[in-house]
Amino acid sequence: MDKIIIQGGVPLKGEITISGAKNAALPLMAATLLTDAPLTLKNVPNLVDIRTLASLLEQHGTNIVRNISGQELILTTSSITSTTAPYELVRKMRASVLVLGALLARCGEAIVSLPGGCAIGTRPVDLHLKGLETMGAVIELENGYINARAPNGLQGAVIHFPYVSVGATENLLMAATLANGETTLTNAAKEPEVVDLAQCLKAMGANIEGIGTDRLVIQGVKSLQGATYSVLPDRIEAGTYMIAAAITGGDVLLKNCNSKQLETFIDALRKANVQVEEGDNSIRVACDLNLLKGVDVMTEPYPSFPTDLQAQLMALMTLASGASMITETIFENRFMHVPELCRMGANVTIHKSSALVRGTRQLIGAPVMATDLRASSSLVLAGLAAKGETTIHRVYHLDRGYEQLEQKLSNCGAIIRRAKEDEELAA
Numbered sequence: 001m002d003k004i005i006i007q008g009g010v011p012l013k014g015e016i017t018i019s020g021a022k023n024a025a026l027p028l029m030a031a032t033l034l035t036d037a038p039l040t041l042k043n044v045p046n047l048v049d050i051r052t053l054a055s056l057l058e059q060h061g062t063n064i065v066r067n068i069s070g071q072e073l074i075l076t077t078s079s080i081t082s083t084t085a086p087y088e089l090v091r092k093m094r095a096s097v098l099v100l101g102a103l104l105a106r107c108g109e110a111i112v113s114l115p116g117g118c119a120i121g122t123r124p125v126d127l128h129l130k131g132l133e134t135m136g137a138v139i140e141l142e143n144g145y146i147n148a149r150a151p152n153g154l155q156g157a158v159i160h161f162p163y164v165s166v167g168a169t170e171n172l173l174m175a176a177t178l179a180n181g182e183t184t185l186t187n188a189a190k191e192p193e194v195v196d197l198a199q200c201l202k203a204m205g206a207n208i209e210g211i212g213t214d215r216l217v218i219q220g221v222k223s224l225q226g227a228t229y230s231v232l233p234d235r236i237e238a239g240t241y242m243i244a245a246a247i248t249g250g251d252v253l254l255k256n257c258n259s260k261q262l263e264t265f266i267d268a269l270r271k272a273n274v275q276v277e278e279g280d281n282s283i284r285v286a287c288d289l290n291l292l293k294g295v296d297v298m299t300e301p302y303p304s305f306p307t308d309l310q311a312q313l314m315a316l317m318t319l320a321s322g323a324s325m326i327t328e329t330i331f332e333n334r335f336m337h338v339p340e341l342c343r344m345g346a347n348v349t350i351h352k353s354s355a356l357v358r359g360t361r362q363l364i365g366a367p368v369m370a371t372d373l374r375a376s377s378s379l380v381l382a383g384l385a386a387k388g389e390t391t392i393h394r395v396y397h398l399d400r401g402y403e404q405l406e407q408k409l410s411n412c413g414a415i416i417r418r419a420k421e422d423e424e425l426a427a
Helices: 022-034 048-060 094-107 126-134 166-177 192-203 235-247 259-271 307-317 338-343 373-385 405-410
Strands: 002-007 013-017 039-042 063-066 073-076 109-113 138-142 145-149 158-160 182-186 207-209 215-219 227-230 251-255 275-278 282-286 323-327 347-351 354-358 367-369 389-393 415-420
Touching (some): 002 373, 022 039, 022 048, 022 094, 022 166, 048 063, 048 094, 094 126, 094 145, 126 138, 166 182, 166 192, 166 207, 166 215, 192 207, 192 227, 235 251, 235 282, 235 307, 259 275, 259 282, 259 307, 307 323, 307 338, 307 354, 307 373, 338 347, 338 367, 367 373, 373 389, 373 405, 373 415, 405 415
Parallel strands (some): 013 251, 039 227, 158 182
Antiparallel strands (some): 002 389, 039 073, 109 145, 138 145, 207 215, 251 282, 275 282, 347 354
16 A cells, blocks of 8 residues: 655646546446447546446446557447446446446346445435436345346436436436437536536437536437547646645646636635636646635535535645635535644634634644545645645545646655555565
């Protein structure tokens, strides 16, 4: 197991190129199960989660060809060799449940393990299952598996989500493309990653209206074709490095990113006196830490403030003058990074779903432990700003969502390295 060691206090200066979005690439990869023709995906990040889903798809019968850089995948699922998604693969990543809708639509059956992933809340799959049942599927939960059948094929239906769910929207959107008749999804998720999936499905021949709105109308077709599609840039990675620039008092240009997908986040940074310059395909961030001030935010579905940037903003607010109130409405367990930040000198008090952050002049390096993907990145950010050495344990969480993190940061001057947990003992 690896750890990351950071010597903090160095202002970041330079350029960082943003990778393709993990949360967009995963459903796009699952879409290969809907067609027997090749699906070519470009700008795919080289991450643990991508490799995990690739392994799952391969056991379903997908042939995957990677180019040398790994950023292009050619996925061909000429036939489905297995409709079972086993526990040993699905448990590693929640997004694995996205194969459910596609398998059921193409094969009329699927047996998928209940998913795992980060321990940031219950994140039930009940909306996925209720939606598929509305489309005519018969579903039973047995021994930790979802056993789904649609012997007469899925049927178009009107499905209203009682609350916004990105995963459920993606799963039912894929299922609806091959269903009989018209499916309407209301209160659907509008995240850029959902839009990316819908646009890729359209390129494959799907009939979808309302892309980018909370009402999607899908006319089922008999089959989908192959396509070539480029994964959108990762807005969460971009937001994380924007805070890296700000929290170190640095000046960084981010390339290959879309500021329009981060408008609410950028607005919060500007209110905190962070300088943000938006380009056509770039964002420049600089900050004078003496002017940094606290801001209040509440996480909500897109286009509001993203839950996946809550922990990172909290790290920044630990150094802001005054107080900040950060309210989490998406996941009930997403303050697990708070005790670790407090080990570094942060002043954070949690009350129910809100965290009150009182700014301090200096964070102090300390050994800390990552608990989930975005919490991991908040600890890296705090380590970059802290005085002295910070060691972050259990960084396998980071490898699920950040490509070449140490290299990108060190290219901008950060003193950061990866080591084995037993390296110092061995020495």
